[in-house]
Amino acid sequence: MTFIDDPIFYVAAIPAMLIIGISKGGFAGTLGMLGVPLVTLVIPPVQAAAIILPILCLMDIFGLIAYRRGADWKNLWCMLPGAVTGIFIGALLFKYLNDDIVRLLVGSVAVLFTLNHWLKPAIKQQVAGRSFIKGSFWGSISGFTxxxxxxxxxxxxFYMLPQKINKTLFVGTSVWFFFVVNYVKLIPYTYLGQFSSENLGTSLLLLPLAPIGIWLGVRLHKLVPEELFYRFAYLMLFAVGLKLLFDAFNGLFGIF
Incomplete structure (x- = not known):
């Protein structure tokens, strides 16, 4: 089994894996999106996704150990059928997809959603309830992206934050959601031939970072107050949206 032997790759990949682990272990996955682009700075996005997926799957197991009892099962029922559908739509369209178009769509919605939350009067910010229709829609988008x-x-x-549920329940629901999503993704990734010997060998080298990142995330989660957690979540969502828009415009038009 071979692996990537370029030291520059690991300069980007090691902090990226830790960031993803911290995100999954304590911050509902948002912060992890800042880690993935680090890897794509040094290798193609498709290869980066293939290397990262087995590590995500291991992180999911450690995440379940930490949050095995903390999940909103009704919300999961609303989201997961759509998520599985979105995954297989992505698999069917895989050969025709442009990474920058996906970044543009996700980044635009992230930025607009956060600005809407910040700018509208607080009196109108009512707590949302569960919705199978909304959960299926956003679940399918999540599965696809x-x-x-x-x-x-x-x-x-987009679906969960307006509900303003307890932060631990929020993170636990996210952990269970992506546990299912990532393991389902293994099926089409394998079928599409994404797990080459080099990709799997590189994943194996990076696997020890999974429990370290999750442990750091769990520790930080316990130290952060709930109000601060939601402020941080919206801020990170906005930052990720800007990063995705930057990458999209640079890739599509070479603006930056």
């Missing part, structure tokens, strides 16, 4: 770019965090946030 997770398949093509491991960018399923913002659509999940």
């Amino acid at each position: 997770s398949f093509v770019a491991h960018a399923g965090g913002p659509p999940l946030q």
Whole structure:
């Protein structure tokens, strides 16, 4: 089994894996989207996604250990059928997808959603309830963007954040959601031939970072107050949206 032997790759990949682990272990996945682009700075996005997926799957197991009892099962029922549908739509369209178009769509919605939350009067910010229709819609978007770019965090946030549920229940629901999503993704990734010997060998080298990142995330989660958590979640969602828009415009038009 071979692996990537370029030291520059690991300069980007090691902090990226830790960031993803911290995000999954304590911040509902949003922060993890800042880690994925680091890897794509040094290798193609498709290869980066293939290397990262097995590590995500291991992180999901550690995440379940930490949050095995903390999940909103009714919300999961609303989201997961759509997520599985979105994954297989992504698989069917895989050969025709443009990574920058996906980044543009996800980044635009992330930025607009966050600005809407910040700018509208607080009196109108009513707590949303569960909805199978909304959950299925955003779940399908999350499944699709997770398949093509491991960018399923913002659509999940769009559905879950307005509900303002307890932060631990929020993170636990996210952990269970992406546990199912990532393991389902293994099927089309394998069928599409994404797990080459080099990709799997590189994943194996990076696997020890999975429990370290999750542990750091769990520790930070316990230290952060709930109000600060939601402020941080919206701020990170906005930052990720800007990063995705930057990458999209640069890739499509070479503006930056």
